[in-house]
Amino acid sequence: MIRYEIGIVETRNVIKTILDTYGYDFRDYALTSLKRRLENVIINNGFKDADGLIARLTSSKDYFEVFLNEIIPETTEMFRDPSLWRTLRDELLPDIMKSSSKPKLWVAAFDSGEELYSLAIILKEAGVLSDVQLYASTISDKTIDKIKNGRIDAKELEVNDANYLRLNGKSKFSEYYKIDNGQTILDTSLIHGVNFIKQNTLYDNAPGGIKLILFRNQMIYYNQIQQDKVLNQLTNSVVPGGYLILGVKETLENTNTSNKFTVFNDLEKIYKKKTT
């Protein structure tokens, strides 16, 4: 019943270790959720405490990849907020497809696969999957492997099915996965042409000329300093008239990029980059 709890000083020690050893900067992540995920990593890997985690981090680069995969929150469901996906399909996609020969779409959220596969299914059903260039950011090679193998942790298949129904999709969600030894495996042909970009916490190597960025429920894990830094990077990547989508409880208000965008859909937090 008593759960291990990490203190603020220990949290800072872990952050410093990662920054000094690997150059990944977690200093401006939101503290409460970062602490909770550090506790999960410590508990799930059987470390005694934060010092146990630090010892492992400093001694094994391989373990650091495992750590990165675990420290980033999972997306936990496909088609989260079906109304967003409907809007994307019915309103954004026609605009995106008419304007450029092979538009670039970027799942910039550190995704565990659900956002990417959801987008790919939307594109496939619209008949344009091969007419776009998809980019996907991940922080860990482990995560890339998992996504490429279609192995998302679909713990709640009925949630995914229900979301797909609310989307009024063309088919059935079960058309897109098979179950193998109790493990859900998504149809990996959906992400055949995806360009995976391994990124650090500051999005240093962002691609350019992007028509649509999906960045939902990521800013919630940052403090305001980090929010501004990352949003600056993403803003530079979007072409004028292109779209940026945040989570429904995230907003560009009070950030230093708010004047670069107009609100396209306030309920779904879809922003459109100004042309001047």
Add this chain to the structure above:
Amino acid sequence: MYKAVIIGGSAGSFQVITRILHSLPPTFPLPVLLSLHRLKHIRSGFVEALSIKAGIPIVEPFDKEQIKPGRAYLAPANYHMYIELGNKIALSTEEPVNHSRPSIDLSFMTAAQVYRDKLIGIILSGANRDGAYGLKKIKDLGGIAIVQDPAECQVKTMTEASLKLTKVDHVLSTQEIIKFLQNIKTTAP
């Protein structure tokens, strides 16, 4: 002397919450944090329903929203609601705890860490054990732990689980909870 009230509820708590919010004056000196189980895919309607008779404004906060007295903050559908240092709301899509997102335990635990002995935690009617651990945390850090009288609850599981885990300060009926909140004095100007 108090800085916040946090209330957790699930099945059978809607009417109780409505009565409590109805009884609070616009001058209520504390923020009221509401971590209630709700349908995850229905984003709108709940805050509106609670607002109809409420004496104080109710919002579903944005991430990092500053917490102010005299307002109620309802955990949004399909997010955990944490209380962050600096008296801010922090939202999270981390995995559900005890099948719940929002998780009452997580809201209570993080609120306890920020407000410590200046927090009042209240567990209402509900059908699972969520909230019991969080209420214990509030009590352990010096806050006031209150549980709705199980005899009055539509579903007793949640209140009984809380009483089993923690020696609470008060077991109160809805009417008594209302009286307790209305009598809160703070030293704040």
